[in-house]
Amino acid sequence: MSTAEAGVVFHRAQGRTLDAFPEEQKRDQKSPFYFIQGADPQFGLMKSWSTGDCDNGEDEWGQEICLTEQAIQAINKLNPKPRFFVLCGDRIHAMPG
Template identity: 75%
Template sequence: MSTAEARGVFHRARGRTLDAFPSEKEREWKGPFYFIQGADPQFGLMKAWSTGECDSGGDEWGQETRLTEQAVRAVNRLNPKPKFFVLCGDLVHAMPGVKAVFSGHYHRNAGGIYQNLDMVVSSAIGCQLGKDTHGLRVVVVTAEKIVHRYYSLDELSEKGVEDDLMDLLKEK
């Protein structure tokens, strides 16, 4: 798959559907399939554990990057190809210059700031445990700042991302 084709994969989700799995083809059982589940690449953890500095370490990702690339190569070589790949768990452990950490698992929106680190918890696409609506968080990263906003699925489907966030994406 070319880089242009790979980028196009992320634009295939519209109106709460992913055209990689068209309903007319996927509506009925057609036989066994398999998917790949990966977990916890946790970039930065290996150095942190090896040095014993789990709170301040983790500023190098070399080992995790090599292992993740190996995993991608291994999956890409499989024949037949898996139906899909899902990545779960901790994506990063630590990173130099981190300004915000985005997570889930709480099934409601929450967060706080500790020592200039913004902890942002996004509510669930699925089951809600609070009053927040089912939704997604849009995060825009520029050289100067990180701006994020939670949208209900209905809001995002009907209105899209607000202009002020989209304006941040325009190069100056």
């Protein structure tokens, strides 16, 4: 995915405002909505914890990827669907390998 494509897919807040939805869509929003907040996935941390060495051993993301896929599948099954998903905190503990 190119940087330009990522800019279209991933919206970032600026000036304490998230401009991810068109004005007419915000104006027409009459029904309640909800969103999901995910926090601190820390890819690479599970293996570090399992080995008891949080300074090393973070060379695998397998468990975190599996859990992330399960979470996405569960979110995609929700009805009604959340309006958006926001991910906060530390996304990675360390890069693999």
